[in-house]
Amino acid sequence: MKKRIVSLLLAMVFTISTFSSTVFAAEHADINYSEIEYEHVDPAEFYKVTDLVITQAADKNNYSSVESLISKLVDFWYRVNTQYTLAVILQSKDASDATYNEEYLYSFNLDTEILHSLADTLEIILESPCAGTVYDVLDESELTYILQQVDAGADDVELSSLMSAEKEFINQYYKTANKEYTAVVNGEAMTLDGIKNAKLPEDIYKDAIREIHKNKNSALGEVYINLVKTRAKIARLCGYESYTDYCYENTYFRDFTSEDVTALSTLVKEYIAPINKKLNEIITNIDFSSLNELDYSPETLISREKGVIEKEFPELLESFNYMYDHGFYDIGADDNKADTGFTSLLLDYNVPFMFNKPYGDFNDVWILVHETGHYNRFFISRDILPMLELSEIDSQGLELLFYDFYDDMIGDDKCTDLLKIKLLKSWIRSIIDGCMHDEFQQIIYHHPDMTLSQMNQLYYNLCLEYGYTPTSGYSDAELGESYAWTETIHNFTDPLYYISYAVSMIPAWELWMQAQTDFEEAKERYLQLVNREQADTYMQTLSDLGFGNTFDEATIKELAHSLGEVVDGIELKKVEKPVFSDIANHWARDSIEALADEGIARGTGDKKFEPDKSATLGMYVLMLGKAVDAEVVGLKLENSVEDLTTNYSLYIVWADANNLLTESGDASPSSTITREELAVMLYKYVEQTGRDITVTESEKFADSNQIDVWAKDAVSFVEESKLMYGNENNCFNPQQIATRAEVSSVIYRLDKLLC
Numbered sequence: 023m024k025k026r027i028v029s030l031l032l033a034m035v036f037t038i039s040t041f042s043s044t045v046f047a048a049e050h051a052d053i054n055y056s057e058i059e060y061e062h063v064d065p066a067e068f069y070k071v072t073d074l075v076i077t078q079a080a081d082k083n084n085y086s087s088v089e090s091l092i093s094k095l096v097d098f099w100y101r102v103n104t105q106y107t108l109a110v111i112l113q114s115k116d117a118s119d120a121t122y123n124e125e126y127l128y129s130f131n132l133d134t135e136i137l138h139s140l141a142d143t144l145e146i147i148l149e150s151p152c153a154g155t156v157y158d159v160l161d162e163s164e165l166t167y168i169l170q171q172v173d174a175g176a177d178d179v180e181l182s183s184l185m186s187a188e189k190e191f192i193n194q195y196y197k198t199a200n201k202e203y204t205a206v207v208n209g210e211a212m213t214l215d216g217i218k219n220a221k222l223p224e225d226i227y228k229d230a231i232r233e234i235h236k237n238k239n240s241a242l243g244e245v246y247i248n249l250v251k252t253r254a255k256i257a258r259l260c261g262y263e264s265y266t267d268y269c270y271e272n273t274y275f276r277d278f279t280s281e282d283v284t285a286l287s288t289l290v291k292e293y294i295a296p297i298n299k300k301l302n303e304i305i306t307n308i309d310f311s312s313l314n315e316l317d318y319s320p321e322t323l324i325s326r327e328k329g330v331i332e333k334e335f336p337e338l339l340e341s342f343n344y345m346y347d348h349g350f351y352d353i354g355a356d357d358n359k360a361d362t363g364f365t366s367l368l369l370d371y372n373v374p375f376m377f378n379k380p381y382g383d384f385n386d387v388w389i390l391v392h393e394t395g396h397y398n399r400f401f402i403s404r405d406i407l408p409m410l411e412l413s414e415i416d417s418q419g420l421e422l423l424f425y426d427f428y429d430d431m432i433g434d435d436k437c438t439d440l441l442k443i444k445l446l447k448s449w450i451r452s453i454i455d456g457c458m459h460d461e462f463q464q465i466i467y468h469h470p471d472m473t474l475s476q477m478n479q480l481y482y483n484l485c486l487e488y489g490y491t492p493t494s495g496y497s498d499a500e501l502g503e504s505y506a507w508t509e510t511i512h513n514f515t516d517p518l519y520y521i522s523y524a525v526s527m528i529p530a531w532e533l534w535m536q537a538q539t540d541f542e543e544a545k546e547r548y549l550q551l552v553n554r555e556q557a558d559t560y561m562q563t564l565s566d567l568g569f570g571n572t573f574d575e576a577t578i579k580e581l582a583h584s585l586g587e588v589v590d591g592i593e594l595k596k597v598e599k600p601v602f603s604d605i606a607n608h609w610a611r612d613s614i615e616a617l618a619d620e621g622i623a624r625g626t627g628d629k630k631f632e633p634d635k636s637a638t639l640g641m642y643v644l645m646l647g648k649a650v651d652a653e654v655v656g657l658k659l660e661n662s663v664e665d666l667t668t669n670y671s672l673y674i675v676w677a678d679a680n681n682l683l684t685e686s687g688d689a690s691p692s693s694t695i696t697r698e699e700l701a702v703m704l705y706k707y708v709e710q711t712g713r714d715i716t717v718t719e720s721e722k723f724a725d726s727n728q729i730d731v732w733a734k735d736a737v738s739f740v741e742e743s744k745l746m747y748g749n750e751n752n753c754f755n756p757q758q759i760a761t762r763a764e765v766s767s768v769i770y771r772l773d774k775l776l777c
């Protein structure tokens with residue numbers, strides 16, 4: 023079978039490194055994207071040359087002529103492939119344009135046809151007296167790539183018909199997925215839009231939504247069952263017991279096995295899923311709305327990214343500047359664009375092109391960084407055979423190395439924490455979802471006779487095992503069935519592909535961990551990875567660069583520990599940004615809002631702060647403790663009055679242990695504090711930090727005689743250090759109960775004083 027030849031050549035890739043490439047110079051074309059025009063290629067010339075080269079190759083004397091003819095053929099394929107990529111870009115720019123659609127289909131078919139024909143021709147030449155010419159013309163990865171395209175079923179009627187059947191079912195999938203589905207509500211068939219607009223009672227609404235998804239699931243499920251059965255037959259015919267193993271080896275050329283991934287999935291359920299669950303609980307209490315107010319216009323983002331690259335990643339500047347200066351990108355907003363983002367290589371020019379349809383929200387920030395990682399790799403290595411798992415580290419690794427520069431990317435450091443939480447969530451999810459989708463498919467391909475209902479149950483149970491709650495619109499809790507998996511296109515079109523994103527995220531996070539202690543070293547390791555040889559494989563490359571083994575428990579435990587710490591950090595920072603309705607004209611507004619932004623000041627509920635209400639000792643120590651990052655264990659996420667009371671007590675214990683309270687006062691969290699007591703506690707805190715607290719004047723205020731003896735120095739100190747002020751009559755009012763606004767402003771000033 024031809025497949026064997028492919029494997030043989032793949033093996034050669036690792037041992038022979040003396041191929042030379044005579045077809046292409048490695049330079050990048052000096053051209054602007056706007057100067058490039060799409061061309062409808064006629065293949066006639068290609069076939070003429072094909073016939074000629076096959077005839078000539080029979081005679082060794084034609085060696086040099088055969089060599090130049092092969093060059094012509096390869097050149098031709100690169101030209102066709104380039105036109106295909108251009109057609110993809112044009113079609114993505116205007117998904118509604120029928121001409122682009124036609125050209126896209128034409129060039130896709132032509133590319134496939136020419137590549138297969140080229141592969142068949144090269145196979146013939148490789149068995150001729152002129153075999154050496156093939157190695158003269160093509161370098162190792164080019165040859166590997168081309169020969170992989172040999173249709174494994176070309177000379178096997180049964181396999182060939184199974185493969186066309188698979189293609190046919192994929193076409194059926196697209197048709198079935200694009201149909202409109204309905205649910206019967208009060209005897210009337212309604213579409214999804216209809217249901218959403220009908221203002222139905224909640225239970226009827228929910229049932230209707232579920233019915234639509236169930237109907238879609240039954241239609242798509244039928245197609246899927248056919249696909250699974252066909253794929254199982256393909257695998258068996260090629261000597262594999264399960265399609266999973268066939269696919270891992272022959273579609274993705276992975277150097278790890280399905281058993282490795284099964285072990286990883288178990289670890290991810292145990293260590294990573296609980297962290298995700300915790301993060302989700304925290305996220306429900308966070309108000310992300312201020313993230314929506316930022317400027318995400320493509321021009322702004324790309325110029326900010328340029329700034330970060332110039333400063334922090336000068337190594338990426340050449341590829342970035344080429345893209346920027348020559349216009350090899352399109353990330354502008356346009357309704358006609360297809361909903362997609364990608365980076366592809368235009369082979370003829372040896373230049374990649376970046377495309378994205380922006381969401382107009384924070385997602386555009388990471389997508390730009392992600393695609394920049396791909397762009398740079400394609401730019402420095404004409405990678406026609408990207409190993410998916412490694413290629414995703416180019417992109418995800420860059421996203422994670424950008425961690426400390428996202429404030430520059432969004433131009434607002436107040437929202438950076440919010441953005442990072444969103445990113446963290448997607449990073450963790452790529453690990454979990456990758457494993458979950460792989461486990462789901464592995465089990466099905468192992469039991470290709472499963473019914474749709476069994477598949478739905480399997481997915482439902484996996485959701486629970488991975489810590490997700492199946493959403494009611496997509497599942498039936500009584501039956502224990504989920505319909506959501508048929509919404510994932512890759513289950514149909516690219517089986518077992520998702521795991522690549524999980525196994526790339528694990529080393530990418532390791533880069534993040536390293537960057538926390540040594541950014542330059544982490545970046546250096548990332549660049550080494552990006553500069554890998556085209557034929558390098560996942561396990562070997564990572565091991566050479568000293569990364570942990572993705573499938574080892576120790577690696578996942580370390581990853582979980584690090585992710586857990588970041589999540590705990592968010593929990594304690596409480597980055598929610600409350601907006602208070604009752605401080606608009608209050609003198610302490612700026613301090614209160616600044617502290618609220620940092621999660622230090624909390625409202626009294628119902629969007630109120632009640633600034634003129636008496637402060638409590640609990641409030642003071644909690645704000646002080648948070649402002650100075652006190653190390654207090656056992657703190658709760660402040661979701662309820664009970665949680666808050668627990669935290670008050672914990673901070674009081676901390677304050678007491680550090681001698682930060684007054685000696686006389688009541689140490690219960692709900693007790694009020696006088697202004698002089700507040701002064702004393704501030705004084706004690708500053709004293710404890712080792713700062714200079716000598717005071718010069720002790721009788722400054724008109725009502726100094728009312729200040730208790732034990733508070734005199736403290737009051738002078740807070741006045742001189744501008745932590746507290748007297749009123750317009752120069753009275754300090756030492757016995758007055760401090761208000762919430764006063765405590766907020768002193769904490770705010772203390773924070774400024776100490777930093």
Ligand SMILES: [Zn+2]
Binds near residue numbers: 392396413414417
């Ligand atoms: Zn990517």
